[in-house]
Amino acid sequence: MKRSIAKELTPHKAGQEVLLSGWVRKVRIVGGDLAFLILADGSGSAQIVLDGGLLDKIPPVESAITVSGVAQESRSREYPVELLADQLEVIAVADPLPFPLNHKVLEPGLDLLDRYRPLALRHPNMQTTFRLQHALIQHFEEFFTGEGFTRVTTPKILSTGTEGGAELFKVDYFGQTAYLAQSPQFFKQMLVGAGFERVFEVGQVFRAEEHRTSRHLNEFISLDIEMGFVSDVNELMTLEETFLNSLLEALAPRFGAKMVIKGAQKPMPRMALSDALAVLEKKHGKQSRDGNIDPEGERLISAWAEREYGVPAVFLHSYPTDIRPFYALAQDDDPGLTHSFDLIFRGQEITSGGLRIHNVAQLSQALAKRRLNPETYEFYLQVFRYGMPPHGGFAIGAERLTALLLGLNNIREASILPIF
Template sequence: MQRTLARGLTGHEPGSTVTIQGWVHRRRALSGVTFVVLRDRSGLAQVVVKDPTTLAAVAGYGEETVVSVTGTVAANASAPGGVEVVHPVFEALTDPAQTPPVELWRPTLTAGLPSQLDHAGVSLRHPVRQARWKLAAASLRGFRDTLDARDFTEVHTPKLVGSATESGANVFEVDYFGRPAYLAQSPQLYKQVLVGVFERVYEVGPVFRAEPHDTVRHLAEYVSLDVELGFVRDHRDVVAVLRDVVAGMVAAVHEHASEAVRLLGIDVPVVPAELPVLHFREALEVAGAPADEPDLSPAHERAVGAWGLREHGSDLVVVEGYPTASRAFYSHPDPEDPHWSRSFDLIFRGVELVSGAQRLHRHADYVETLAARGHDPAAYTSYTDAFRYGVPPHGGFAIGLERWVSRLAGAANVREVTLFPRDLHRLAP
């Protein structure tokens, strides 16, 4: 018999026969009747067991046992979706499940985070953990759809690289057929080179940081959403694309993860048609910070976030023009005053979510800047050589998927929204 999903039960007339399949999410045994809540990928369904033989069988199906249930649809206003399945015949599709190491049937996961992570394969089954990832999956879809519609080309660049460029620190070393290689900290250099090929590119992929800090915001491996585009006038053209990308991610969350939004009770941001922008100097003023601060502290970012809400009713604020010396070497200085750069951060609810900039595009500028910053230009030639052959003015940005979702879901720790997090201490499961 064709399988019906839990969310599809309401489409069946009371009295009709259906087969549902899923996990025994919870059993409640009363006198002479057991309610079995079945969980499948679409949600929950209630099955009412009264027949003594079936009651005995169900008593042996521990929570998480996978079953197929054929029965009759009946109306019940107090059941999920207003319907339940009665007169069920159960068939176990797996051996009876052992008692799970974390309780999955409670509305919230009561296990501590380390325990959740130790048993990630099971704790991710909890509807709250599933819903958080659904936000991530929907966001990815919105990210790509927005860029596909704007003529961007998806690319995949190597994660194994020959030199520890960009920043020498915090890279993982790999034994590559007997010689050293490194895990890419970002696709930065490749996406810039590929602007010379496709003009507009994006990549979704893992990046690796040998991050020695054990904080709620840092992971050793995370998913980076990278964008780069050519033929820009300045970084404001990049900010305009960023605005559309975030709006597209938000729209996709509403379209493809509305059930998760509801379950988590989260407040999805409204993305204004134009993002409020503060220059770095103004951001310091807003934060009441000295004018010679080289960067924004977390407290400054919170102040900027509060300003955006207060002045523009916006959860999102762009800060542009960070001091050139505080930014990566490939950031384009402001031609009017090279002390400031054509870089920007997007502050989402008081926390930096995105970094971006117009980049240098002239070969001579790279040679000069690398030397001035004390880098060895030889380590960068396979990257900078492309700029000898015409790479248009360009810029881009990167969004950390886990950071985005953790802010969106209001999760205190980025590990709560990551399927299998990696950090200083954790390499399994």
């Protein structure tokens, strides 16, 4: 008999022979000769009714089994159609579990969940997290493909540590020191100049930050875009806002109940960083020591935006030149500020973006000002000599956005295998 999957057990199957395979999630014995078994598979779960000699065959929870029988309507609200089993085959018996998987939430601490990560992932909440992440990435790809962007894949082993020292992992590349990419920044700009004009990348990037926090990972998925012939940073913010709204709309039918998306589709306010710092000082007596906003400031300004504008997101723009990378484009009327922005979403920065310098002489000056060696950057500068258009882009951290959409406390909950 051809295998069915749990989610196919709908009323029109009633009366038909059905075969299911999956994991024994839960068993409830009623009166000694009847059992209700919840079977989980990759599509969801189904209720199986067993009686007679089949009861003795039920293996420990989380064992893999195949059951067959006739589908019938049931009185259960959760499972309106159930399977009355006439055969049960045990495929693989599970050892006793280190923690229960059939409770509503996963109760052990993160350490135990890390130690048994693949097993913990079987919990429905974890399954939801990564199915949402799948849908999120797929929507990103479809949205930007629809906007004329080309998907690219840029090198992750770099011969030069052009992105700055301390946070780079070193690789032994046939006896020479190479580095793991922290971001596709230079490459995506080069590919705009290489004639693709609009590119996106879904790729892993690497940050050697030893002190793990609940907000950072050593490897994460960066959703990057970069586009040419753009000269107003508002175009980039509008594009990101349009993307995020279309994302929430696409996710809502499947995940709406799990996400807190209140107000997210209202216009997202845009304010200069200096104005945000002034609000923090005025409302919270909070002083910035370095002219930048810190994690506490991000939480406060986000809560402020939610109170003032009814949307849990705020674009901060016009960051000072000296706290942005050398390639950030300075504003004509105030060279101390850049055409750049961060998006704060539900209390955390999820995006950095902005316009970049496209004039090669200006870019060389910007390198010199930071005492960076132009020879090291020659691979990057080259295409700027062949008609580089004005351009800009941004990047979104996929795990962080996943965690914020679902209200997860720790970003590691949004990284499928964070500890290998």
